[in-house]
Amino acid sequence: MAEIAIGIDLGTSNSCVAVMREGAAQVLPNAQGEATTASVIGVREDGSILVGNLAKANLIHDPKHTICSAKRLIGRAFQSPEVKKAKAISGYEIVPAENQGLRIRVRDELFSIPEISAMILRELKSIAEMRLGQPVKKAVITVPANFNDNQRQATKDAGRIAGLDVLRMLNEPTAAALAYGFGRGLSQKVAVYDLGGGTFDISVLEIGEDVFEVLSTCGDTFLGGDDFDDRLIDLLAEEFLAKHGTNLRHDPHALEKLKDSAERAKKALSVADEVEVRIAGITAKVDGTPLSIERRLGVQELAVLVQDLMQRTFKVCDEALQQAGVVARDLDGVILVGGPTRLPFVRTAVRNYFQQEPKAGVDPDQVVALGAAIHAATLVDTRQSAYLLDVTPLSLRIGVAGGLAETVIERNTPVPIEQTRAFTTTQDGQEKVLIRVYQGESRASSENEALGEFEFGGFRRAARGQVTIDVTFEINADGIVNVTATDRETDLKASTRITLSSGLSEGEIEQILDERRTERVKTQPIAAPREVIGAVRLVTTPVRAVPEARPRAAAAAEPLDEAPVAKPRAAAARAGAPAPVVPGDFAEDDLLDVDLDNEVVLPSRSEPEYDEELIDASIEASAGLFDDGADAPELTEAEEGLLDTSSDASLFESAGVDLTEDDSPEGEEPA
């Protein structure tokens, strides 16, 4: 039997791990039974490290020791605008480091971003090991298609630090297309619209049976669901300022509460027309009187707030279609990826732009991990094959005189590829040349991402123009750049893994590996798969939401007050009033439909409204994860009535009890 290799979607907000077993791609849920794990780490006082929703729940109380959205910082220089923006909105401390790099300071310890990402990867690896009951070494990790070389290298370093052999770095939209088309013998052109937490990517692909050719990919690395949250935060903060004269943005704790509520409200609006945002005691007056936020928010209001962001995504789509040489009506399908694509107005806008209904059937939060798992399986098992012909998202350039950067490999050129340019010396007796490499779309070198520079010398001293140096640029199938310089006369070579300006040196990686800090990640133990089904059934004991009932959310524990309370469409229509629902409920009928022998995708606790889709996905899996020609699934009444408004912490407690009762030590990671 072939070795196990997993697929990991390392997301800005949430991450997901999947594996291919018995011909089906399956998501491996975490200890809480959730399909995705928050990409958040928390460093506790005793030095232990928490990853996931438990850490995220702490964000409100302990923003200084909780690191989220680290993916936005990976491979970035300290001086970059992205890092400046992150500094303005992050509760944790970002400090400069050598080589224009950056570190995050938590409890007097400095962490590099690859190390933070490695902790998330380690958690996912542990989840996979416990679910599979065997060690996992190999993985395919996905990255946004528009990631540059610095970001890809840093992500690969993160994999290494986490103790993973990264078989391949796969572009997220390509992974989604693979999940859609693998094993179906399709001959189609498709677009993948990937609106993630922090990035937007659009890829146009041509699928020819087992070959997946990316025709073009375009993106915006700083546009995502987080920006939707920011718009909501701005709205609420401005209103609060106008009403109470207090700027919540200057209060880190209030800001975290606001962020948390904004994100919850956005998620809730994926299934409800209106939510009520309630943040009791978000701050206090000078005399100690608590001030609160209480406001209804309609989905249309959010749609208007983010209209310009949506338009920005379609401008990128225009570019991608044009570069692929296709028009919208040439496409046989549109695949949605990323949590924000659940918002009804996003789906509508996408449908209008592409003039067709997007494909339905797989959870947009899981499709990338499933695709990565499929690819991982094809890489370790020679009986299965899928050939991914991807492109480089950014033009590769070389610095020339006058502050300019000349194109060597244009963007959207297929990879792997190698191109050679000849250079001659410009001065008599010149001893060395400096080769500077950039990625980006500007003629001005300063407007591109600097990948690095290296000196090449040791050639014959001669009059100018007498010495020719061949510089070879290679982009491999991972999208990673290598540059080699050769003296044509002596065949003397100098090559470089382009030393990234802000990345980790080999020495630093070795040191991080020696320190083994990622081993401080404490993963909750998970029972073996079959038992987990039972446990999940147990914790999700059906409690039907009664629209007229007094909301348990409001009556129950205090933290629930901070959560927005949804007004489900159907229930609201019937009752004519907001009808908040019970946390994380599953309607009884839904549960009975669960195939208990199907030990794969468990209902996600945090997103219960999608559990039906999850289960369907696991059953269909490799036969085709997508329901061709089907419209976006109409929400049933039962699904609409479900909205998780519980706090993550309380959720864990109930799940933890059931799960840890099980004794299946073989599934646990050795101490």
Next chain:
Amino acid sequence: MAQAELAPTEIHALARILDELDYYGLLHVAPGASVADVKRAYFASSRCFHPDANRHLPDDLQVAIARIAKRVTEAYSVLRDPRRRAAYDRRLATGGSTRLQLAEAEAEADRSELQQRGQTPQGRQYFARAEADLQRGDTAAALRNLQTALTFEPGNEAYRRKLQELRRRSR
């Protein structure tokens, strides 16, 4: 598995003679092959030489295969694009190298297009008018303007071809 297995000696041999093969020979397509044929050939070659398809092979073979894969991508990038392909064909016709760097292909295509548009300001001006006439569907005016353009540049092959094409169409 769809992959056509090549013997190790064949892979090494192919890697050795890469610089002697032109892009058509490498992809096994005829010089006049359509873009669809080129794409089919690229897919077929990828099934053989994609790095992912050959992970199980020994290192030295993987190195050879990686070289071939990169050249296959290059060949496809040139032959699928009519502008680049024309530049490549001109190079082959003049006995040049079997490789054409993509940036060079772009630059050469730009030069050639500029030449097609005319070498004299008047030639370019009347050629542009003829194109505008055609956009409006006024073939008679286009014919007049093309003829005028030709009086300024009697040797311009592109003008002449266009004129002949128009005459055939207007009959």
